[in-house]
Amino acid sequence: MAENGLARRGKVLTLDSLNPFVKKVEYAVRGAIVTRAVQLEKELQQGVKKPFTEVIRANIGDAQAMGQRPITFFRQVSALCMYPDLLNDPNFPEDAKQKARRLLAACGGQSVGAYSASPGVEVIRQDVARFIECRDGGIPSSPENIFLSIGASDAIVTILKLLVSGEGRSRTGVMIPIPQYPLYSAALAELNAVQINYYLDEDKCWALDVGELRRALRQAREHCRPRALCIINPGNPTGQVQSRQCIEDVIHFAWEEHLFLLADEVYQENVYAEGSQFHSFKKVLFEMGPKYSESVELATFHSISKGFVGECGFRGGYMEVINMDPAVQQQLTKLVSVRLCPPVTGQVLLDVVVNRPQPGDPSYQQFSQEKQAVLSALAKKARLTEETFNQAPGIHCNPVQGAMYAFPRIYLPPRAVQEAKAKGQAPDMFFCLKLLEETGICVVPGSGFGQKEGTFHFRMTILPPLEKLEVMLQKLSQFHARFTKEYSELQAQG
Numbered sequence: 001m002a003e004n005g006l007a008r009r010g011k012v013l014t015l016d017s018l019n020p021f022v023k024k025v026e027y028a029v030r031g032a033i034v035t036r037a038v039q040l041e042k043e044l045q046q047g048v049k050k051p052f053t054e055v056i057r058a059n060i061g062d063a064q065a066m067g068q069r070p071i072t073f074f075r076q077v078s079a080l081c082m083y084p085d086l087l088n089d090p091n092f093p094e095d096a097k098q099k100a101r102r103l104l105a106a107c108g109g110q111s112v113g114a115y116s117a118s119p120g121v122e123v124i125r126q127d128v129a130r131f132i133e134c135r136d137g138g139i140p141s142s143p144e145n146i147f148l149s150i151g152a153s154d155a156i157v158t159i160l161k162l163l164v165s166g167e168g169r170s171r172t173g174v175m176i177p178i179p180q181y182p183l184y185s186a187a188l189a190e191l192n193a194v195q196i197n198y199y200l201d202e203d204k205c206w207a208l209d210v211g212e213l214r215r216a217l218r219q220a221r222e223h224c225r226p227r228a229l230c231i232i233n234p235g236n237p238t239g240q241v242q243s244r245q246c247i248e249d250v251i252h253f254a255w256e257e258h259l260f261l262l263a264d265e266v267y268q269e270n271v272y273a274e275g276s277q278f279h280s281f282k283k284v285l286f287e288m289g290p291k292y293s294e295s296v297e298l299a300t301f302h303s304i305s306k307g308f309v310g311e312c313g314f315r316g317g318y319m320e321v322i323n324m325d326p327a328v329q330q331q332l333t334k335l336v337s338v339r340l341c342p343p344v345t346g347q348v349l350l351d352v353v354v355n356r357p358q359p360g361d362p363s364y365q366q367f368s369q370e371k372q373a374v375l376s377a378l379a380k381k382a383r384l385t386e387e388t389f390n391q392a393p394g395i396h397c398n399p400v401q402g403a404m405y406a407f408p409r410i411y412l413p414p415r416a417v418q419e420a421k422a423k424g425q426a427p428d429m430f431f432c433l434k435l436l437e438e439t440g441i442c443v444v445p446g447s448g449f450g451q452k453e454g455t456f457h458f459r460m461t462i463l464p465p466l467e468k469l470e471v472m473l474q475k476l477s478q479f480h481a482r483f484t485k486e487y488s489e490l491q492a493q494g
């Protein structure tokens with residue numbers, strides 16, 4: 001009995017009673033290393049002396065948090081939709097006002113504060129379909145197959161939910177790349193699906209090899225029922241851009257093996273390397289002819305968080321589903337309706353991204369200058385990152401062909417590996433934590449994304465402003481050299 005006479009009651013929800021699949025979820029991009037980075041920032045604010053004056057968060061692909069300015073036109077239309085009185089303000093360009101009026105007219109009560117239809121505002125779905133058609137050289141896209149979402153993450157999880165079923169050996173298996181973006185492993189853990197790893201080939205610039213897909217599938221069939229194959233192109237964390245041939249091979253493989261394809265194409269506008277080009281899975285599928293285009297089930301994902309847009313906080317995105325069984329598509333519509341609708345402000349922002357200013361529009365020139373400035377700075381930073389790391393002994397970095405990250409391989413002395421293991425830490429986590437403590441640079445250990453046994457990496461965004469990135473790359477390389485020397489000497493001393 002407690003002092004107040006009431007029997008002491010334990011919590012209903014404890015770690016023991018918690019959904020065990022939630023416990024299995026891990027998400028490295030915002031994991032232990034970031035918790036420590038936040039603490040360090042607080043300590044700096046309190047005046048605690050550190051060997052650095054600021055923490056640089058290169059752990060997450062959040063462009064505006066790294067100082068990227070929003071594209072003016074996107075924010076003008078958003079502002080007008082949020083506060084329509086501004087439609088009378090002469091400082092806003094006429095094309096922004098026209099877009100805002102059209103969007104408001106499509107919202108319930110002409111307000112972004114009203115719920116929308118569950119798959120999204122109809123007009124915006126039409127605009128998304130037109131954007132896809134234009135991107136894919138006229139291959140038709142239907143608004144009926146477009147579902148707007150709370151960022152791409154939400155859409156990806158929704159499709160995975162549809163795919164998961166069975167128990168024991170008939171449990172759904174989902175093939176994901178390794179290294180992968182940890183949303184996939186986290187969602188599969190939460191849904192209690194089987195994660196099937198296929199390894200990207202680091203020695204071939206992180207290429208995807210169909211032979212490796214076959215190996216992974218064959219082994220997985222012994223303990224689960226593989227139903228889906230996820231592709232991230234351009235890749236996160238690996239930054240590779242797939243060739244058209246590779247995409248064809250993957251589609252053929254999915255057709256042969258009867259797998260549902262998920263193509264995560266959120267970095268489709270982030271391609272930098274000469275000779276690299278983005279090919280959408282949808283376009284390649286249709287160009288392969290009716291044998292494939294009428295049968296392979298495909299969901300593709302896009303987002304306003306990436307590209308030159310970087311509006312992560314608005315939480316906008318969409319998916320297009322192709323060849324989905326109509327009865328299943330009805331179930332999908334039902335499932336999204338339970339959550340009412342994605343934020344309408346995010347939908348509005350998505351609309352301006354897909355229905356952007358065109359030559360001749362009053363805002364075109366400023367828009368295209370701003371867009372080019374972001375993309376060319378990213379291209380420059382991608383090259384600089386690769387070059388700087390490859391000059392550092394013990395670090396090897398594949399070309400950052402696309403996306404927003406470098407995923408360099410680091411060589412760690414055996415003594416450091418031993419010490420990490422003794423502390424129960426992955427060796428690259430040990431390295432990244434020390435890096436953070438000594439330099440204030442926050443990157444994510446490769447172990448959070450998956451990597452070949454015995455190899456170590458970290459993921460770093462290329463988003464910091466150029467001057468900051470230059471300093472950061474130098475500091476990182478120097479730290480790696482010091483770390484290697486220190487642990488090699490310890491080893492030599494026995």
Ligand SMILES: Cc1ncc(COP(=O)(O)O)c(C=O)c1O
Pocket residue numbers: 061150151152153154181183232236264266302303304305312316317
């Ligand atoms: C490959 C990939 N897919 C999906 C997402 C999710 O993006 P969002 O939910 O912000 O649209 C990200 C975010 O970093 C990503 O890198």
